Amino acid sequence: MPIRNCIIHCFEKSAEGASTQLYLRDCVLPESNVVSRMVSDFHKRCDDSAKAWGFFRSDQNTYPLSRWLQEYVDGDIDLAGFSQASIHRLSNLLSKSKPFQQGHLLVAHCSLGMTEYLYIAVLQLRNGFAVTRELEVIPSLQLDLNRLRMAARINLSLWETDGESAPYISFIDRQSQVPFAEFIGCEEAPCLSTRCGQILPTHTGDQNE
Numbered sequence: 001m002p003i004r005n006c007i008i009h010c011f012e013k014s015a016e017g018a019s020t021q022l023y024l025r026d027c028v029l030p031e032s033n034v035v036s037r038m039v040s041d042f043h044k045r046c047d048d049s050a051k052a053w054g055f056f057r058s059d060q061n062t063y064p065l066s067r068w069l070q071e072y073v074d075g076d077i078d079l080a081g082f083s084q085a086s087i088h089r090l091s092n093l094l095s096k097s098k099p100f101q102q103g104h105l106l107v108a109h110c111s112l113g114m115t116e117y118l119y120i121a122v123l124q125l126r127n128g129f130a131v132t133r134e135l136e137v138i139p140s141l142q143l144d145l146n147r148l149r150m151a152a153r154i155n156l157s158l159w160e161t162d163g164e165s166a167p168y169i170s171f172i173d174r175q176s177q178v179p180f181a182e183f184i185g186c187e188e189a190p191c192l193s194t195r196c197g198q199i200l201p202t203h204t205g206d207q208n209e
Helices: 033-049 065-073 079-094 155-164 180-184 193-199
Strands: 003-013 022-023 051-056 102-111 115-131 137-144 149-154 169-171 187-188
Touching: 003 033, 022 079, 033 102, 033 115, 033 149, 065 079, 065 169, 079 102, 079 180, 137 180, 169 180, 169 187, 180 187
Parallel strands: none
Antiparallel strands: 003 022, 003 102, 051 169, 051 187, 102 115, 115 137, 115 149, 149 169
């Protein structure tokens, strides 16, 4: 799937948990097969695992992400600026939550057919293994896409054209969305199976992309 922009930042709590250190990229990731495969895998997991849907809350002072996103869509800021503002807000919210010690914030803007999507996810690391050119096995830290809990997909096309007529934000795990839902500024929509089944899967005509 075509990736317009993709970036990753990192946050890490101090040993005492009193402060959070941010490690920020200044520019988007260069295009590569690795990034493309990672985002495509993430897109598939969003399709297969969405459990909650919703809209942006209207109070953009309390929930500023939708305002920053509009500025990005309008071209007033780039993805680096949008994502840096986002991770500052997210890290402040997560600093109040003991279970979250560190993570990587992935933000990706992609297109599939005529539909534009923005993905936002907190990725955790897992211990893995790699093989060197000398055929020795060494430990390797890897992004864990199998343990996605704080992740959202925003259908930008639906958001911009249909407004509040249909839910345009989907979440992977509705049980872990506070404070992530507060960060997104999402108001969960009651989702009748027929309604969401018609609206939220990838649009007809996108399936062959």
